[in-house]
Amino acid sequence: MSIRQGLLALLSQQPMYGAQLRSEFEDRTAGTWPLNVGQVYTTLGRLQRDGLVEPEGDADDEGRITYRLTTHGRTAVGEWFASSVSPDHEPRDELTIKVALGVSLPDVDVASVVQTQRADSMRHLQVLTRAKRNAVDKDDLARELVLERSIFATEAQVRWLDHMESRIRRSRRRTTPTAVEETDR
Known part of the structure; x- marks a missing residue:
């Protein structure tokens, strides 16, 4: 499972900060793929670098930054949902x-x-x-x-x-x- 695409899909619903994304991801996948919040923030940093997400204003009182999709990010989500996943795309067993x-x-x-x-x-x-x-x-x-x-x-x-x-x-x-x-x- 691509964490990158999963986070983009969640952000297509509404802007969120890292801990929210982690919680939503785990809830919606029945806890099958637990995420480390550090992994979420690292992925958000890469998504921002790649122009797929951007911060929505400044950090809140608790230091959390809310992220939203860019136009390029919305396109990436649509392309992900429109594409198939190769049956050979399994991790080492x-x-x-x-x-x-x-x-x-x-x-x-x-x-x-x-x-x-x-x-x-x-x-x-x-x-x-x-x-x-x-x-x-x-x-x-x-x-x-x-x-x-x-x-x-x-x-x-x-x-x-x-x-x-x-x-x-x-x-x-x-x-x-x-x-x-x-x-x-």
Whole structure:
């Protein structure tokens, strides 16, 4: 998720200061991507440098500066919403890296890695499902949609773990000598 585009989208609704942006971002994304307020202000500085936002007057009594979109910033928000996001635009996935390395190292019990991950993913799926029910009860569509995305991703991960476990078993059967072959030696 691009923090840059997210902050611009929020500013398209109304001018805000950094802590407001952080709070709105976390509320609207169901807390899925917590932000550090320093990260928000660093991003605001870059957005200002790039001519996408500008301060709206001087700092208030508490030293907060409210930012608003420039014309260029409004255009950038429109372009962002009009464009697609590449399915390949995913961050590095630690689980994929762990399994890929694990199957290539002799002392790693990859089956155990898969089982541990599956159990944790199933627990996480239960937590997400309860949170989604809560969002439905509160008629919070934004939170519900973010949680559904997480549910679908976790379900896909469990399917991938099942598939991977099967592939690893088949691969090991091909590389493990049978008892007949061993007695012929």
